[in-house]
Amino acid sequence: MRHTIVAGNWKMHKNAAETQQFVNDLIENMPNGKEVEVIIAPPFTNLLIATQTLEHTNIGVAAQNMHQAEGGAFTGEISADMLKSVGVNTVILGHSERRQYFKETNALLANKVDTALRHNMRVIFCVGEELNDRKNKQHLNVVYYQLKDSLFHLPKSAWNNIVLAYEPVWAIGTGETATPEQAQEMHQYIREQIAIQYDKEVAENTSILYGGSVKPENSKEIFSKPDVDGGLIGGAALKVEDFVNIINNG
Ligand code: PEP
Numbered sequence: 001m002r003h004t005i006v007a008g009n010w011k012m013h014k015n016a017a018e019t020q021q022f023v024n025d026l027i028e029n030m031p032n033g034k035e036v037e038v039i040i041a042p043p044f045t046n047l048l049i050a051t052q053t054l055e056h057t058n059i060g061v062a063a064q065n066m067h068q069a070e071g072g073a074f075t076g077e078i079s080a081d082m083l084k085s086v087g088v089n090t091v092i093l094g095h096s097e098r099r100q101y102f103k104e105t106n107a108l109l110a111n112k113v114d115t116a117l118r119h120n121m122r123v124i125f126c127v128g129e130e131l132n133d134r135k136n137k138q139h140l141n142v143v144y145y146q147l148k149d150s151l152f153h154l155p156k157s158a159w160n161n162i163v164l165a166y167e168p169v170w171a172i173g174t175g176e177t178a179t180p181e182q183a184q185e186m187h188q189y190i191r192e193q194i195a196i197q198y199d200k201e202v203a204e205n206t207s208i209l210y211g212g213s214v215k216p217e218n219s220k221e222i223f224s225k226p227d228v229d230g231g232l233i234g235g236a237a238l239k240v241e242d243f244v245n246i247i248n249n250g
Helices: 016-029 044-054 080-085 096-101 106-118 131-135 139-150 156-161 180-197 200-205 216-223 240-248
Strands: 005-009 037-041 059-063 090-093 122-127 162-166 208-210 230-233
Touching: 005 240, 016 037, 016 044, 016 059, 016 240, 044 059, 080 106, 090 106, 106 122, 106 139, 106 156, 122 139, 131 139, 139 180, 156 162, 156 200, 162 180, 180 200, 180 208, 180 216, 216 230, 216 240, 230 240
Parallel strands: 005 037, 005 230, 037 059, 059 090, 090 122, 122 162, 162 208, 208 230
Antiparallel strands: none
């Protein structure tokens, strides 16, 4: 069901001790009575610390990536089963850094999505255009093909386990934020494409997060847009105070 989510993507930040400290502080400072689902996505090595510490809270834990194979000779990779065995049921797939630095394609991501869903995991799937795409007015088109090639083969029922994150690449870690209007335009477009491919119900039930230099100061306005259901936060999710302030704006 569509609802507000604030998820923190830690990327390659924080060791074990820092993770423990963060989750302890987050538990202590979590706002009461907010109808916001809160998720943190620490690096693989810290997932177990996070799931164990957060077990009896309503703060969720996601992985930042996952391999598409069930297992095998894939040195350095992590499978869905491994994630589930440490209590992780959500995975971020298709982050632009995975696409850019690790050459993950729409087709590969379709495989990863299938594997995650086969394991009853929930997927936070990232889409977003690069600066040139936007300059050339191709942003809607690029995002359409990311959705089509990685997600639109799924049956309608699978969408219960899909959360989308629109993250314009030019706004990630750059301090540049899409204007609330640019975010709304894309979120509305994404919802329309889901309605065309499936139906209005699926579109209305899908949470679509915005990501790209979200901070305490700009989160309220971005989250207030009708098709924005919270955010995927990078840099500002690394400090408990900033993260909690963003949650408060959800
Ligand atoms: C991200 O990495 O998903 C992200 C949105 O990063 P930042 O908030 O730092 O731009």
